[in-house]
Amino acid sequence: MYPPIFETLVECFRKFPGVGQKTAERYAFEFLKWDQEEIDDFLKACSLAKNKLHKCKVCGNLAEDDLCEICKDTTRDITTICVVEQVQDLMAMEKTNEYKGVYHVLNGAISPSKGILPDDINIDALIKRCDDSISEVIIATNPTVEGETTALYLSKLLEKKNIHATRIAHGLPMGAHLDYADEMTLIKAMENRKKME
Incomplete structure (x- = not known):
């Protein structure tokens, strides 16, 4: 039985489409091998994607500005x-x-x-x-x-x-x-x- 914090990390990875229990456990173990800089980069990328990406106001594609790169x-x-x-x-x-x-x-x-x-x-x-x-x-x-x-x-x-x-x-x-x-x-x-x- 894993510690509760590890179980929580596994459950986070299981939220991704197509990721079952075993794959989520592998991701969690891999994540624990990362050094602090890699973890910080990962968390920063997640935060930027969630807070800065939105739908292009013309076509609905992903965009950082009002318009996507294609528009x-x-x-x-x-x-x-x-x-x-x-x-x-x-x-x-x-x-x-x-x-x-x-x-x-x-x-x-x-x-x-x-x-x-x-x-x-x-x-x-x-x-x-x-x-x-x-x-x-x-x-x-x-x-x-x-x-x-x-x-x-x-x-x-x-x-x-x-x-x-x-x-x-x-x-x-x-x-x-x-x-x-x-x-x-x-x-x-x-x-x-x-x-x-």
């Missing part, structure tokens, strides 16, 4: 918006180095069974962004039931605004998540996107 980049094609569910999906798309437009992060997907409705995710801000200057909205939600539901809902809203909406091709298997896909799969999915029907 600040004047070389990006602002007439094309790629819609993703989470920031991790945006980062996965960026790793391909193929897409040069801007993004919109929904911070979730429509899932009535989980009580997540259209008003619960960042859809209103997307619709407000879609004016006459937008040539295409690429819907890159995950190929899951929730992602497909969200894509269909968005396509109907965009159709009412006469916005050209496309869906990334299913080079990704159903049930997969963008942030786990390799770069080539994402490149092919973007190249083979199609109009929402």
